[in-house]
Amino acid sequence: MNDKRKRIEVCFTPGEYTYYKDEFEIVVVIDVLRATSAMCTALDYGIAAIIPVPTVDEAWAYKKKGYLAGAERNGKIVEGFDFGNSPFSYMKDEFIGKEVVLTTTNGTKSLEVAKNAEIVVVGSFLNLTALSVWLSKQDKNILCLCSGWQDKFNLEDSICAGAISDHLISTGNFISIEDSSIAAKYLFQSARHSFLGYLKSSSHRRRLKNLNLNDDIKYCLTPDQTDVIPILRDGKLVKI
Amino acid sequence: MNDKRKRIEVCFTPGEYTYYKDEFEIVVVIDVLRATSAMCTALDYGIAAIIPVPTVDEAWAYKKKGYLAGAERNGKIVEGFDFGNSPFSYMKDEFIGKEVVLTTTNGTKSLEVAKNAEIVVVGSFLNLTALSVWLSKQDKNILCLCSGWQDKFNLEDSICAGAISDHLISTGNFISIEDSSIAAKYLFQSARHSFLGYLKSSSHRRRLKNLNLNDDIKYCLTPDQTDVIPILRDGKLVKI
Numbered sequence A, B: 001m002n003d004k005r006k007r008i009e010v011c012f013t014p015g016e017y018t019y020y021k022d023e024f025e026i027v028v029v030i031d032v033l034r035a036t037s038a039m040c041t042a043l044d045y046g047i048a049a050i051i052p053v054p055t056v057d058e059a060w061a062y063k064k065k066g067y068l069a070g071a072e073r074n075g076k077i078v079e080g081f082d083f084g085n086s087p088f089s090y091m092k093d094e095f096i097g098k099e100v101v102l103t104t105t106n107g108t109k110s111l112e113v114a115k116n117a118e119i120v121v122v123g124s125f126l127n128l129t130a131l132s133v134w135l136s137k138q139d140k141n142i143l144c145l146c147s148g149w150q151d152k153f154n155l156e157d158s159i160c161a162g163a164i165s166d167h168l169i170s171t172g173n174f175i176s177i178e179d180s181s182i183a184a185k186y187l188f189q190s191a192r193h194s195f196l197g198y199l200k201s202s203s204h205r206r207r208l209k210n211l212n213l214n215d216d217i218k219y220c221l222t223p224d225q226t227d228v229i230p231i232l233r234d235g236k237l238v239k240i
Helices: A014-019 A037-043 A056-064 A106-116 A125-136 A155-170 A178-190 A193-202 A203-210 A214-220 B012-021 B035-046 B056-064 B109-116 B128-136 B155-170 B178-190 B195-201 B203-210 B214-220
Strands: A008-012 A027-030 A049-052 A068-073 A099-103 A119-122 A142-146 A229-233 A236-239 B008-012 B028-030 B049-052 B069-073 B099-103 B121-124 B141-148 B231-234 B236-239
Touching: A008 A014, A008 A155, A008 A178, A014 A106, A014 B012, A027 A106, A027 A125, A027 A155, A027 B203, A037 A049, A037 A099, A037 A106, A037 A119, A037 A125, A037 A236, A037 B008, A037 B099, A049 A106, A056 A068, A106 A119, A106 A142, A119 A125, A119 A155, A125 A214, A142 A155, A142 B028, A155 A178, A155 A193, A155 B178, A178 B028, A178 B155, A178 B178, A178 B203, A193 A203, A193 B056, A203 A214, A203 B178, B008 B012, B008 B155, B008 B178, B012 B109, B028 B109, B028 B128, B028 B155, B035 B049, B035 B099, B035 B121, B035 B231, B035 B236, B049 B109, B056 B069, B056 B099, B109 B121, B109 B141, B121 B128, B121 B155, B128 B155, B141 B155, B155 B178, B155 B195, B155 B203, B178 B195, B195 B203, B203 B214
Parallel strands: A008 A142, A027 A119, A027 A142, A049 A099, A068 A099, B008 B141, B028 B121, B028 B141, B049 B099, B069 B099
Antiparallel strands: A049 A236, A119 A229, A229 A236, B049 B236, B121 B231, B231 B236
8 A cells, every 4th residue: 555645643642642652753742731832822922932841840940040931730830830731821912022931730741741852833723724724734744732631531632633633634634543533533523612601611721721720721722823833842842 | 619420531542541530430442344243243252251361372372271262463373373353253053152262463452451440341333222222321421442553543443432422421321522423423423324434444443354254344343233232250251
C-alpha cells in the first residue's frame, strides 16, 4: 500500500505521551480550560512571549527577578501571584511587548512533557481554524496532546483535539489509526453544535463554574477568536 | 446536598487505575477483544475456574504442573501453548469441570492491577445485561476498568463500559462525575445501534481481522449470550 497520508492522532493525557511520542514530528499541546486558551489570547493581545514553567517555585524565581509571572493551581491564582490562567488577565496594555512567565495545573505540564518534539505548538478552540489550516500544510505526522485534569482524561481537550483531527482528515491528506483519535473525532462530531451544552456535565466546567469562572468558560469554548499560533522556541512560546 | 446515589465511573487504561482506585468497592474488568469475553464463555461452558496470571512464564509453570494453560500475546497463541483467548477455545467437553490458567496481552494485566479491590468482577458484551442488573443491586461505588491495548485507550472496552454506565444511571441510583465516564457513555450512545459498524475502524478490530479472527470479533460484540458473572476469589475467577 502506497499511502502518503500523514497521521493525525490524539493522546488523552500527558501520562500516556510516552506510548505515542516517537512517531510524530509535531505535537499540539491543548488545555482548553484554560492554559492554552490564555496563551493564544496573550500572544494575540501583544505579549511578546510566554515562558511556561512546570512548577510554582520556578515561576516565583522569575517573579523575584522582575518578570511578570502568573501561577494557577486547581483553578485558582496561587497566593503571592497577580494572575493565573484566565485569558482576560492577558488583555492589558501594560503587558504589551513583555515576556510573561506562567505555571498552571495541567497545561504547562504537557508542554514540559512534549518539549523535545521537533515542533511544539499550542492549540485551543480560540485558534482552531488558523491552527488546523497551518497544520494541514506541514506534511508531517501530528499528535494532539491533551492536558487532561491531574493525569485523567478530560472532555474539552479531547473534543478540541477531535475538531483538529476532523479538519485534517477532511483534507484527504491525513489519517487516524489510534482508537483514541477515533473516539476524539466521534466526541467532537456529537459536540459540534454546542460545545457549551455538551460540556455542561464535564467535571472541569463544573469545577470552574463553582469558582465563578463562567465567563472564562464561555470565552474558551468560542472557536476562532484569533489567528495566532503559539510555537515553542528556546523554551518560550512566541507567535509562529 | 443529600445525594445517596453511588458512583459508576470508567477508567480507560490500567495505567490510570492508580488515579481512581481508592474510591470504589467494585471493579469491573473489561477486555472485550477478547480476554474477558473468553472468561465469561469459559465459565458459561462449564469450566470450574480460570486462574488469570500476568506473565507467560507463570502460565508455563502451571502448564508444567499439569494444568490446562492458555497464553496469548498480540492476538496470537504463544508458542508451546494449545490455546489463547478465543472464546471458541473454551467450548470443549474436555474442559468441563477443570481449572484453566490464562495469560493475555491486556486483560490479565488489568485483573492483576485491580486484584486488591473489595470485589472484582469480569464484564464483556456477552454478559452485559446480567452484569448490569447484578451491579445495580449492590449499593456500592463501581469502577469499570478498561484493559485498553498496550496501555493505550481502546474503543470497544470503553463502549462496553459506557453501556454498563448507561444501564446503571438509568436506574436513578447511580451518577458519573468523571469526564472519562461521560465520554464512555456518549461513545456507547453513538455506537449502540451497531457495535460492529461503529468499531469497523478500531485498531484492535483491524488487528484481529488481519489475523482472520472475524468470527471471534462478531461473537465478542454480540450482547447477552450468557448470565454468567465471573468474580475473583482467592486468585481464581469463578461464577458468582
